[in-house]
Amino acid sequence: MRLPPIDRQFLRLSDERLLHFRAAGEPRPGEPPLILAHAGPGSSLGLVPLIRQLAAARRVIAPDMPGNGDSEPLPMAQPQLADYVDQMVELLDRLGLAQVDFCGQHTGAHIGCELALRHPARVRRLMLDGIALFEPALLAQMVAGYAPPVAPDEFGGHLAWAWHFVDGLYLHFPYHLRDPAHRLHRSAVPPAAVRHALVVDLLKALPSYHLAYQAVYAHPTAERLALLRHPTLLMAADGDPLGVYLDAAAALVPGSRQARMAREGRAAVMLDFVAG
Numbered sequence: 001m002r003l004p005p006i007d008r009q010f011l012r013l014s015d016e017r018l019l020h021f022r023a024a025g026e027p028r029p030g031e032p033p034l035i036l037a038h039a040g041p042g043s044s045l046g047l048v049p050l051i052r053q054l055a056a057a058r059r060v061i062a063p064d065m066p067g068n069g070d071s072e073p074l075p076m077a078q079p080q081l082a083d084y085v086d087q088m089v090e091l092l093d094r095l096g097l098a099q100v101d102f103c104g105q106h107t108g109a110h111i112g113c114e115l116a117l118r119h120p121a122r123v124r125r126l127m128l129d130g131i132a133l134f135e136p137a138l139l140a141q142m143v144a145g146y147a148p149p150v151a152p153d154e155f156g157g158h159l160a161w162a163w164h165f166v167d168g169l170y171l172h173f174p175y176h177l178r179d180p181a182h183r184l185h186r187s188a189v190p191p192a193a194v195r196h197a198l199v200v201d202l203l204k205a206l207p208s209y210h211l212a213y214q215a216v217y218a219h220p221t222a223e224r225l226a227l228l229r230h231p232t233l234l235m236a237a238d239g240d241p242l243g244v245y246l247d248a249a250a251a252l253v254p255g256s257r258q259a260r261m262a263r264e265g266r267a268a269v270m271l272d273f274v275a276g
Contacts, residue, residue: 004055006048010070011094019091020070021063022048025055032124034274035100036062037088037108039130041147041165041202041209043069047105053267058101058274063091065108067208069201074211081114081215088115092122101274103127106242110216116230125274127233129266130242131249133221138174145176147213150206158206166198173241187239225252232256233273237263 006024013019022044027033034054036047044051044062054060066087067073074083088111092100102123104112109128116123134142152158168175170189172182189195202209234250235258236243243260250258259269 003052006051006055011091013087013090013094015075017066017072017075018070019063019066019072019087020044021061021091022051023059023061024051025057025059027059031058031274032100033059033061033097034270035088035092035102036060037102037104037111038062038065038068039106039108040065040068040212041205042198043071043201043205045069045197045201050267054270057271061095061100063088065111065212067211068205070204073208079211079215081110081219082118084111084212084215085114085118089119089122098122099124101125101127103129103270105129106132107212107216110219110221113221113224113228114219116232117224117227120230123230125233125276126228126230127235127270127273128249129235129237130240131221131225131234131245132216132242133245133248139217141177142174142213143217146174147210149210152206159203162199162202162206163195166195166202170195184239184241187241222252225249226254228253228256231273231276233270234258235266235269236260237266239263 004024006022008022011019038044038047043064047062051060051062064071066084076083099122102112102115109131112126112128116126150158150161170187171184172178173184174182232253234246234256236246246258250256261269
């Protein structure tokens with residue numbers, strides 16, 4: 001069976017910045033497109049296998065979040081999640097999409113929560129794949145050391161830092177607390193080529209990669225989840241360290257469903273939910 005091709009496009013936004021996105025699959029009458037919002041610090045490139053699986057049944061659009069991949073960063077020095085939502089709404093407007101099904105992973109899940117709350121008519125069904133409910137002590141550790149601003153240096157130290165950052169994501173959570181108590185035992189370490197691709201994405205985003213993390217740290221997630229009234233699926237793939245928050249997050253969202261699955265089973269779970 002031939003896999004659906006994935007197109008890559010740029011939009012020139014109203015403030016002249018460029019936004020990059022991947023798209024695949026054919027529009028289907030009566031079915032809104034499916035928007036995928038990637039996790040930090042990557043881009044829609046990391047979603048390509050999932051895009052291909054979903055595009056056999058749905059129209060799929062996966063933007064690079066501002067300041068990641070090939071999308072230019074937001075203009076403000078300290079953007080909040082509302083600013084990321086505003087750009088998402090401009091993307092939907094420019095593509096003529098009145099309503100979508102939305103799936104966000106990690107950082108993208110927090111953006112999806114705010115999109116649904118701030119623009120409820122634009123989201124039909126909401127999928128939050130790995131949303132964080134950090135307890136205060138862990139949140140303080142994340143703010144202090146998880147995603148520091150990093151600049152190129154004359155000796156290339158930022159190159160080694162980027163590799164260790166990405167490598168650590170699969171070994172410890174948080175990655176910068178490298179002790180037995182924070183060792184990930186169920187997280188598979190992908191091949192070096194996969195980690196290299198994520199390192200390249202991180203280096204491209206180096207001046208701005210940390211800004212989305214800071215916006216998530218400032219997000220009153222529990223309070224905002226409790227306000228959701230959309231059909232919502234809380235989900236987590238096996239080995240996802242944010243899966244520990246799945247039960248608590250689902251308990252906050254009235255009428256929500258939850259699902260745990262192998263990473264390669266996400267597409268089937270998502271398509272079942274949006275068909276529901």
